[in-house]
Amino acid sequence: MNKKLALKRSVVAVALTLGAAQVALAQQQAAQRDAAQPIQKVIVTGSNIKRAVDTETSSAVQVVGKAEIAAIGASTVKDVLDTLTSSATNTLSDKTGGVSFAGGASGISLRNLGKNSTLTLLNGRRVANYGLADGGQQTFVNIDAMPSEVIERIEILLDGASAVYGSDAVAGVINIITKRDFQGALAKAGARQSLLNSKLDKDKTASLTLGKGDFEADGYNVFGHFEAYQRDPYAARETINAVPGWWNKYVNPSYGVQSTYSYPGNYVDRYPTAYPANPALAGKTFSTPVAGCTNVIDGTCRYDQWAGYGRSPEAKRYNFFGSGRMKLGGNRVAFSEVTLGQTNTTYFNPPALMQFTGTPINWYNSKDGKLNSYTEPKLPVGHPSNPYSFPVALRYRYADDVSIFKKDAQAKQYRALVGLEGSDYGWDWTTAIGVMGSKVDNESRGRKHAVNYTAAIMSGEYKFGGVNSDDLLQRMFPTSTVGGESKQTFIDAKATRELMQLDGGPLSLAIGGDFRRDAFNAYVSENISSGQIEGLGAINVDGARNVSAAFAELNAPLTKQLELNAAVRLDKVGDTDLSLVPKVGMRYEVNKRFMLRGTIANGFRAPNVAETGKVDLAAFRNTNVDPKRCATANQLYTALKTGTTLDQADALHARDVGCSVSFASLTKGNAELEPEKSRSYNLGLVIEPLANLSLTFDYYHIERRNEISTRGTRQVLADEDRRPGSVQRLAVTADDMRLAARAKELTGTDVVFPVGPIAAISNRYENMNRTRVSGLDMEMNHRWNMGSAGKLVSNLKANYQLDYRSWDTVTDTFTENLAGNYEKYRYRVRASTAWTRGAWNVGGALTYLPGTRLYNDKYDTNYTAEGCARQGIDAEYCQIKRDVVTDMHVAYTGFKNTTLSMNLYNVFDRAPAPDVRADYEPSRGRSVRAAMQYQF
DSSP states (O other): OOTTTOOTTTHHHHHHSTTOTHHHHHHHHHTTSOTTSOOOEEEOTTOSSEEETTOOOSSOEEEEEHHHHHHHTOSSHHHHHTTOTTBOSSOOOTTTOTTSTTTTOOOOOBTTSOGGGEEEEETTEEOOOOSSOBTTTBOOOOGGGSOSTTEEEEEEEOSOOHHHHOTTTTSEEEEEEEOSOOOEEEEEEEEEEESSOTTSSOEEEEEEEEEEOOHHHHSEEEEEEEEEEEEOOEEGGGGGGGOOHHIIIIIOTTTTSOBSSBSSOEEEEEOOSSOTTOGGGTTOEEEEEOTTOSOEETTEEOBOGGGTSEEEOEEEEEEEEEEEEEEEETTEEEEEEEEEEEEEEEEEOOOOEEOOOSOOEEEEETTTTEEEEEOOOOBOTTOTTOOSSSOBOEEEEOOSOGGGOEEEEEEEEEEEEEEEEEEETTEEEEEEEEEEEEEEEEEEOOSOBHHHHHHHHHHTOSOTTSOOOHHHHHHHSOOEEEEEEEEEEEEEEEEEEEEEEETTEEEEEEEEEEEEEEEEEEEEOHHHHTTOBTTOOEEEEEEEEEEEEEEEEEEEEOSSSEEEEEEEEEEEETTSOOEEEEEEEEEEEEETTEEEEEEEEEEEEOOOHHHHSEEEEEEEEEEEOOTTTHHHHHHHHHHHTTSOHHHHHHHHHHHHHHHSEEEEEEEEOOTTOOOEEEEEEEEEEEEEEETTEEEEEEEEEEEEEEEEEOOOHHHHHHTTTTSTTSEEEOOOOHHHHHHHHHHHHHHSOOOOOSSOOEEEEEEEOEEEEEEEEEEEEEEEEEEEEOGGGOEEEEEEEEEEEEEEEOEETTTTEEOSOOTTSTTOOSEEEEEEEEEEETTEEEEEEEEEEOOEESOSSTTOGGGSHHHHHHHTOOGGGSEEOOEEEEEEEEEEOOSTTEEEEEEEESTTOOOOOOOTTOSSOOOOOOEEEEEEEEEO
16 A cells, blocks of 8 residues: 555544644654554444555545644534534534524534434444434434543544444444543643623633553553533623624614513503593503503613523533453453533523413414414403503513523433453454433423413412512423433444455455344423423424344455445344445555545435334424515514504514414324435545645535425425415414504505414424435645744645535425525635644634525525515625634643643634524624643
């Protein structure tokens, strides 16, 4: 094998490892070693066969080393994975997942194919899925529960690998590889905060690693690593001064404006059409602050809800990783690993509202199998807080105890395994047995108990603006729980050997198998399942399955230039049919500077228990455009903006009831589901035109079929007339008529909704969709030894998405090419460089994202050029513009056993690209992180 072309583990890893240029010199020295010295062989991600540590395989593998992780200034595993150019930018994050079923967790998605099509491994073996499924369906690994400070490297396989690893390895594999052994003691600490506002983006990390035993000299090594992470919360009020004008103009004109839903509130209503007490007021609207209000602005009582609206949740995480290895004699080694993780994430919300609209809220009562409905009451005549002679609507905020309105997501994760490895009769073998699991409890308060709440209001037991007991508040706003648990026991075995010598090297074989018992259940508290809590979705999943597999792999270096490899795996997952998954690959070394490689692979994702088990998923579809009401809602918005302060507050509500609507949905499991299937093609080349310059180009094409899904919400709504009964609607509501009446008072024009609001849609999981994606992965590495001036290591990674097509269930064909549409960037580039001289290491990184269109697909007409014009959005903001972010780092090792480092993020204080569809206001700014490491 030509060492100049062998880039996998040394050159590529080094090029990716910022500030580690001295290793490149070590590589040059290694090339001069005695040729008779044995070459180290390891298992490379994507194969079961050991090969030389510096061998480039037929599959593209990117490597992020520990020095690059340090240069990134990563506080978490997610910080590292967010820098990958092949990962999606809109994957679930614990920072924004407060309304998700899987709140309190973060996932990773390669190729925009979803979290459940990206396999995440720890040291080559599976990790337990999070105890709750995102959206009630997508099971995934919570990367927040993975230790970050003990990572040796992360290998990213950019190729399908179901023939090696089984289910889920469709888009690729993330293999997090920890230290193999450690001696002594190592302490680290770091802190980060925003320079825009000292309360923003503030986190702290600390870790301690202790180890004993020289594995070669003493015959054993054992070490343990503990780390802690804390992120401070902050409220939206802290970002008000940094929010750009376009956000207030197009997204939320009321952002930062104190709410008329206040404490003790405002009477906002209309006098009866017949009002003998004062006929001149008959039919007129009014807004009157409740007596005792101390914060009256423009004639209305106000409350600063932004001070209680959590923009970033509080997070506390504790992770432990322990490893032990011991020689047993006779080429046998015993090993063990223990991983423990605990994550606590708290989402803070403003107090609940009393908000009469006349529009009922609908949600599913999963216990009784029916749709529940609730309408906020007016204060009846004679109520202690009603000074009028007719029922009156009160705009009120339950600010008695603001601390109760929050969600606590608490999760525990574990994995423990023991194993043996050795060599016998020419076979290198390894086997392990273990258990893993994740348990989650999401407890929240803030939603109303429909019966108890109404009773407390109508009876006068609740005292508006007065003192109310904790017991009463607990009855009105009870604690509710969404929980889940995933568990798995496993045993695996694998053996490899060289069969014979070919012209290019040994013909190698790997065989093995594994067995897993996989269980998953999700549940809600009784007050949710029986429909007592207004507007809350429910989930009930209970199921288990056996997963067994056998696999084989063959690697054949036919000549010095040509190497072929093939893998096949047979999986039996639960009651599904056997899945036979092959993969073939080749690498051809044209000359010392040029190599071709390619693979063809089948893949599959077995349906999980959350899809096939006893499943009742009652959820909400949030922030959807209602195609039958949005145009009217925009007209009402324009009309109401011309009115009083109260009308202007109602304008946003009027737009939302047609253009950002939420409604109930019910999804059932399907025991007849078949596995998702995929086929992928990869073709690449590796070029080393100079001894210190290497380039890789890899084309990929993946087509996934039999996708498990429900019909997309936008497509269901677009196809409403063609599929009667698919959408359940209410009649035009009293709130609709109130808004229309006020708009007519202001403009003299009738603007009325043609239909009522959506109440619910129903679905079940089916094998129904397809996705096709293709693109290019590119990487360039350059190393420059500048003599006494130091060493410079530079790297550029890029992903270019040529084609992305999902399935259109209306036309039953592929969609148009979605690459370049909203949240599907056409390409992504990250360039980095690091200069090392003596004790100093200085470097920087630049991340580039191009502009995109603002709409998702052809059904997303609200954000086409015409749709933007209807909403009054200027053409400048009817797109996502390019985004460029520059980061810098510096590290110093001049003090004995000590490393000091600092990272400056967003050096040029570049504002994020305007996005009028964003769920959260932009507040990036600059931030800084400082860290220290000491080796005892």
